[in-house]
Amino acid sequence: MKTPLPYQELSTIYFALAAVLLPLFACLVNCCLPGKRNKASGAISTLAMLVAAALSVIVFSKTWNAPQVHIQQLWFTIGSTPLYAGILLNNLSAILLLLVCLIALPVHIYSTAYMKHDENYDRYFIYLSLFCFSMLALVVVDSMVLLYGFWELVGFSSYLLIGFWFTREKAAQANKKAFLMNRIGDIGLLTAIMTLFAQYHTFDIVQLFGDGGLISQSTVQNGVWIGPTGSMPAVWQYIAFTGILLGVAAKSAQFPLHTWLPDAMEGPTSVSALIHAATMVAAGVFLLGRVYPMFTTFELDILAIVGCFTAFMAATIALTQNDLKRILAYSTISQLGFMVMAMGIGAYASSLFHLVTHAFFKCALFLVAGVVIHEMQHIKEENKLDIDPQNILYMGGLRKKLPLTFLVAVVAALALIGLPFTSGFLSKDGILVQAVDWSDNKAPLFRLIPIGAILTTWLTGFYVARLIAKVFFGQFRLEQFHPHVQYHISDGGWQYRVPLILLGVASLFPIFSLNPLLYERAWIFSGFGSIHLERVNIYHTIIPVGVNILSLFLIYWAWSVYTGRKILIFKQTGFFFHLSYHEWYIDQFYNRVIVKAVLCISKALSWVDRVVIDGFINSLANTLVGLGKAASWFDYHVIDGISRVLSGIVQITGNFVRHFQSGRVQYYLFSMLAVVLALIIYLSF
Amino acid sequence: MISLNDFLMVSIALFCIGLYMIITKRNAIQILIGIELMLNAAILNLVAFGKYDKILNGGDVFALFAIVLAAATTAVALAIILNVYKKYRTIDPDKINSLKD
Numbered sequence: 001m002k003t004p005l006p007y008q009e010l011s012t013i014y015f016a017l018a019a020v021l022l023p024l025f026a027c028l029v030n031c032c033l034p035g036k037r038n039k040a041s042g043a044i045s046t047l048a049m050l051v052a053a054a055l056s057v058i059v060f061s062k063t064w065n066a067p068q069v070h071i072q073q074l075w076f077t078i079g080s081t082p083l084y085a086g087i088l089l090n091n092l093s094a095i096l097l098l099l100v101c102l103i104a105l106p107v108h109i110y111s112t113a114y115m116k117h118d119e120n121y122d123r124y125f126i127y128l129s130l131f132c133f134s135m136l137a138l139v140v141v142d143s144m145v146l147l148y149g150f151w152e153l154v155g156f157s158s159y160l161l162i163g164f165w166f167t168r169e170k171a172a173q174a175n176k177k178a179f180l181m182n183r184i185g186d187i188g189l190l191t192a193i194m195t196l197f198a199q200y201h202t203f204d205i206v207q208l209f210g211d212g213g214l215i216s217q218s219t220v221q222n223g224v225w226i227g228p229t230g231s232m233p234a235v236w237q238y239i240a241f242t243g244i245l246l247g248v249a250a251k252s253a254q255f256p257l258h259t260w261l262p263d264a265m266e267g268p269t270s271v272s273a274l275i276h277a278a279t280m281v282a283a284g285v286f287l288l289g290r291v292y293p294m295f296t297t298f299e300l301d302i303l304a305i306v307g308c309f310t311a312f313m314a315a316t317i318a319l320t321q322n323d324l325k326r327i328l329a330y331s332t333i334s335q336l337g338f339m340v341m342a343m344g345i346g347a348y349a350s351s352l353f354h355l356v357t358h359a360f361f362k363c364a365l366f367l368v369a370g371v372v373i374h375e376m377q378h379i380k381e382e383n384k385l386d387i388d389p390q391n392i393l394y395m396g397g398l399r400k401k402l403p404l405t406f407l408v409a410v411v412a413a414l415a416l417i418g419l420p421f422t423s424g425f426l427s428k429d430g431i432l433v434q435a436v437d438w439s440d441n442k443a444p445l446f447r448l449i450p451i452g453a454i455l456t457t458w459l460t461g462f463y464v465a466r467l468i469a470k471v472f473f474g475q476f477r478l479e480q481f482h483p484h485v486q487y488h489i490s491d492g493g494w495q496y497r498v499p500l501i502l503l504g505v506a507s508l509f510p511i512f513s514l515n516p517l518l519y520e521r522a523w524i525f526s527g528f529g530s531i532h533l534e535r536v537n538i539y540h541t542i543i544p545v546g547v548n549i550l551s552l553f554l555i556y557w558a559w560s561v562y563t564g565r566k567i568l569i570f571k572q573t574g575f576f577f578h579l580s581y582h583e584w585y586i587d588q589f590y591n592r593v594i595v596k597a598v599l600c601i602s603k604a605l606s607w608v609d610r611v612v613i614d615g616f617i618n619s620l621a622n623t624l625v626g627l628g629k630a631a632s633w634f635d636y637h638v639i640d641g642i643s644r645v646l647s648g649i650v651q652i653t654g655n656f657v658r659h660f661q662s663g664r665v666q667y668y669l670f671s672m673l674a675v676v677l678a679l680i681i682y683l684s685f
Numbered sequence: 686m687i688s689l690n691d692f693l694m695v696s697i698a699l700f701c702i703g704l705y706m707i708i709t710k711r712n713a714i715q716i717l718i719g720i721e722l723m724l725n726a727a728i729l730n731l732v733a734f735g736k737y738d739k740i741l742n743g744g745d746v747f748a749l750f751a752i753v754l755a756a757a758t759t760a761v762a763l764a765i766i767l768n769v770y771k772k773y774r775t776i777d778p779d780k781i782n783s784l785k786d
Binding site: 662663664665666669670673 | 704707708709716778779781782783
């Protein structure tokens with residue numbers, strides 16, 4: 001940036017920078033705090049987040065629908081390629097900055113109470129702050145390299161948090177799984193970044209994806225990917241897309257890389273709330289938003305298919321799960337599928353809108369789940385029961401015990417289903433309407449996508465109703481299993497209540513649109529230049545009405561089935577039940593095919609290593625040892641032998657001569673005589 | 686007339702007897718006697734060859750000198766033998782082998 005920025009923009013940049021760095025600062029301060037269970041760490045992290053949230057509100061108010069603010073500085077130069085690092089604030093990053101802060105703040109408050117009795121209270125907040133920092137930095141950086149760095153950091157800190165209770169075998173497995181899955185995505189993203197760099201010679205997001213940027217000037221023609229800075233075979237464009245898709249699929253838990261997300265439930269529930277709402281899974285959709293201009297129509301279709309399939313699959317799985325958090329995890333996958341699909345059908349604004357609304361109600365649902373699990377855990381510990389506190393089969397009738405939690409849960413659940421007067425209605429029906437619109441201009445087979453999406457909406461209605469009914473309605477089933485159970489549970493202190501109320505309110509319509517029934521009026525759309533703002537055709541009326549009426553029926557049906565008013569009409573056998581209950585056998589498939597194959601390969605490699613490489617080395621070593629032994633033998637027997645023989649001769653001679661030195665005078669005389677005689681004899685001949 | 690050869694024969698016999706005694710006897714006194722015999726064989730030779738020097742009588746004079754010397758040597762040898770006996774309680778030269786290294 002050669003021209004000096006006006007003061008206004010500069011202060012915005014500083015505010016954004018401070019909002020990003022405050023959690024990092026809190027993380028570093030917490031690292032230096034003495035004592036293992038220092039309660040100050042929670043306060044420090046929460047305070048940092050509070051200030052960051054306030055700053056992000058200011059930043060948001062200044063940058064929303066204003067010209068983008070972009071500042072950068074030379075970072076380093078490799079050869080003749082300068083690398084810039086900087087901050088980019090446009091509508092997309094501003095709203096995500098705000099969203100992450102606003103979600104992270106209630107989660108921090110909630111965590112101070114939720115983790116109160118944990119042994120590693122301070123470690124938890126160190127990780128949590130690091131996590132928030134990496135996500136905040138991810139959304140504001142302007143370079144693909146930095147983006148990749150923070151992308152990895154988000155994965156790494158989520159790894160730390162998922163495995164926070166690493167002494168549990170399952171948690172350790174889960175975080176390993178999440179990390180490995182994310183590594184696959186990271187490789188994809190890295191490939192994409194390198195491909196883009198090879199084509200455009202820059203990492204700068206504004207230059208690449210900005211208005212009139214390099215991407216918008218390039219085309220794919222006749223199998224050649226032509227850009228302003230050069231051309232490559234078109235296959236590289238698809239490689240870049242596949243890389244991005246892999247990255248998105250891993251981070252945002254899309255098929256086929258979604259299996260880490262349900263397992264990530266092993267982390268503390270407050271972390272799950274953060275991961276599912278704003279910090280981790282949002283990164284994938286955010287990346288799609290950042291690189292959106294590079295996709296061709298064909299690639300967008302693939303995105304739509306992947307998203308739609310993921311949404312549908314996850315919804316069917318959620319139908320039969322019994323673990324409270326697992327149901328929510330699959331609903332997250334399903335909703336993320338909606339977002340990716342929305343990106344694919346060109347509903348860019350709707351996708352981001354859904355990301356925002358989903359963040360609030362999903363966070364609310366997870367915090368509700370946290371309260372419920374916390375109380376169930378209490379009951380379990382007080383009565384020394386052997387139950388899984390997350391299993392919804394033991395719950396029921398909790399609405400009277402936890403009234404506030406119940407209320408928030410219902411609001412958030414309705415938002416998740418997408419019923420009118422909630423935020424979810426506004427965003428989800430936008431996606432559905434645009435999906436139908438989109439498929440109008442496509443081949444008949446593409447009809448499957450809106451149909452799949454609408455089916456998913458209904459399935460969502462059913463499983464969410466099942467969840468709410470099983471947890472909050474009917475009889476408290478634990479009492480049926482253990483009649484003498486003692487319990488006194490409540491909504492908890494203000495650290496529980498305030499976040500729940502905030503998020504519950506944010507799940508309602510007024511925050512996003514003054515008109516509860518027309519999604520087109522939502523203010524977020526104005527920021528992303530949506531083309532679907534006009535009610536151009538009949539779909540805009542039929543679809544919301546039709547979908548919601550059927551949803552209501554389904555909810556009533558599920559509610560009456562699961563509160564026990566009707567007998568269970570589903571047989572818990574059969575192919576579809578097992579398919580859903582075993583999560584489409586995807587994990588088993590991965591274990592059987594991929595994990596086993598990898599293990600086989602590594603075993604084979606280990607065998608090669610052990611037998612061939614080690615064998616070669618060992619045979620070399622043995623040869624050398626043999627040579628050494630031969631040399632030693634030669635040394636001992638030949639070299640030493642010669643000297644031994646010499647010394648032997650000397651010894652024998654000495655010993656022989658010694659006999660003459662007998663000390664007997666007469667012998668000496670005799671020998672003298674003998675010598676003289678010998679001399680005489682010798683001389684006389 | 687006794688010829689020179691007869692003297693020399695006796696002398697050789699004396700010398701050989703003395704030598705034999707020195708080598709074989711187990712008694713220091715007998716060895717000393719053997720030495721005296723060899724000495725006397727030499728003196729006999731001196732006297733026998735003295736007939737060729739009638740003017741200066743060198744042979745006879747030297748014989749006398751040798752006899753005196755022999756007496757002195759014998760005295761010294763006897764003294765040594767006496768001391769050896771005192772120290773080792775024997776005069777068998779086989780047993781006195783401390784000359785050995």
